[in-house]
Amino acid sequence: xxxxxxxREAFRLLFSADAALWTIxxxxxxxxxxxxxxxxxPAIGTGYLIAKVAFPGRRALVVLVQALxxxxxxxxxxxxxxxxxxQGPLGFLRLLFTPEAMIIGYMVxxxxxxxxxxxxxxxxxxxxxxETARSLGxxxxxxxxxxxxEVRFGVMxxxxxxxxxxxxxxxxxxxxxxxxxxxxxxxxxxxxxxxSKGEFTQGIALGFVLIxxxxxxxVALAWLQGRGGLD
Amino acid sequence: MSAPLFSLLGLGKSFGERVxxxxxxxxxxxxxxxxxxxxxxxxxxTLLRIAAGLEPARGQAGFRVQSSAIAEYPEAWRRxxxxxxxxPYLFHTSIEKNLEYGLARRGMPPAERIARAREALEWAGxxxxxxxxxxxxxxxxxxxxxxxxxxxxxxxxxxxxxxxxNLDGDARRQVLELVTALCIENHTVVVAxxxxxxxxxxxxxxxHVYGGHIxxxx
Numbered sequence: 001x002x003x004x005x006x007x008r009e010a011f012r013l014l015f016s017a018d019a020a021l022w023t024i025x026x027x028x029x030x031x032x033x034x035x036x037x038x039x040x041x042p043a044i045g046t047g048y049l050i051a052k053v054a055f056p057g058r059r060a061l062v063v064l065v066q067a068l069x070x071x072x073x074x075x076x077x078x079x080x081x082x083x084x085x086x087q088g089p090l091g092f093l094r095l096l097f098t099p100e101a102m103i104i105g106y107m108v109x110x111x112x113x114x115x116x117x118x119x120x121x122x123x124x125x126x127x128x129x130x131e132t133a134r135s136l137g138x139x140x141x142x143x144x145x146x147x148x149x150e151v152r153f154g155v156m157x158x159x160x161x162x163x164x165x166x167x168x169x170x171x172x173x174x175x176x177x178x179x180x181x182x183x184x185x186x187x188x189x190x191x192x193x194x195x196s197k198g199e200f201t202q203g204i205a206l207g208f209v210l211i212x213x214x215x216x217x218x219v220a221l222a223w224l225q226g227r228g229g230l231d
Numbered sequence: 232m233s234a235p236l237f238s239l240l241g242l243g244k245s246f247g248e249r250v251x252x253x254x255x256x257x258x259x260x261x262x263x264x265x266x267x268x269x270x271x272x273x274x275x276x277t278l279l280r281i282a283a284g285l286e287p288a289r290g291q292a293g294f295r296v297q298s299s300a301i302a303e304y305p306e307a308w309r310r311x312x313x314x315x316x317x318x319p320y321l322f323h324t325s326i327e328k329n330l331e332y333g334l335a336r337r338g339m340p341p342a343e344r345i346a347r348a349r350e351a352l353e354w355a356g357x358x359x360x361x362x363x364x365x366x367x368x369x370x371x372x373x374x375x376x377x378x379x380x381x382x383x384x385x386x387x388x389x390x391x392x393x394x395x396x397n398l399d400g401d402a403r404r405q406v407l408e409l410v411t412a413l414c415i416e417n418h419t420v421v422v423a424x425x426x427x428x429x430x431x432x433x434x435x436x437x438x439h440v441y442g443g444h445i446x447x448x449x
Contacts, residue, residue, distance in 0.1 A: 126320055129320055131314075132316065134284070134285065135283055135315075136332055136336060136384065137309050137310045137336040137337060137384070138332075138336050139336075149322075149323075
């Protein structure tokens, strides 16, 4: 297979302001960003509560959430499909094969990632953070926010990892998004489609974008950590 | 003898099988200073933490005219009772912001917060260090920031856990001076300490914590 020519074409395509290509990129970034923004607060809150509040079955819950990390995204897609399909309990919402359905799927996929990373960050936090906040007059909620702020790099890692997981996800996107051009076709589904047709140019260009996003996430996290003054 | 400002009655505290306090009691009078002495593991730190509402225990607590089960420590008391750890935790922000934290929780406007924080930093001899991040401070400086952070709140009851531990030389002397100043300034201060100089301070009443009880040494 010729590699050089499709790669050269891919870069030309990327910088040619190709509307179809940039719509795909936009769909990916938009759906992933909205999903993470919507799911981050409840997921971070859940991670915090599991880490800090003792209750019967906590250990089992942690194991369950950790297990969800490796849950196949296509199965998540299948479950959401069943809920959103016309005969499903949420069929009346008519969300199937829309960006909103993809956002719901991404939220479900990102939830355990954010919970587990936050849980780990909070469990590793110095207990004096919460105690100091409380002793200085902070209520429980404010002390919780202070703790999360102090472990903010762990929480940011949670958010960035959640984003990284959904932006590169294929199974759920195809199941509930339907890979509709101009509407729900995103980077991973477009790569899968174009490659199956033997069209490598667009696939390589989109793959390059995904790599840039992945590197960008890590660079951003490292930069933020540097700004935080951590040695 | 007047009614104590703060008291613990019928205090019971265990860690697993180990009983630390059983039906103990203690009272701190307004405007007085106390030093808790006793061997390691006798419960000095735990007593301070219980008084600060950071450690669950059995028994009743009283503050001013209010009484409450220790397990249901009232939130309002936290605005007046401040605890400083043996190794204080400073938030990952500037020193000045650390001092503003408690003032912000009390709803003080930003301009007043800044003025009060700077004044307290001057008191602690750290006026020129206000923008420095905490990880660049020495152990003694961190302790002084923590004392200033507590002082700026003008607490009714100040609980200090081994403020001079792990310090020597100038750092210890500076912290010792601040602790003495806090005691003289008519705060009700309770210090847990092994430091002979703190124990010998004439302005402090000595309380010995041992065998699950708290007894006056005087």
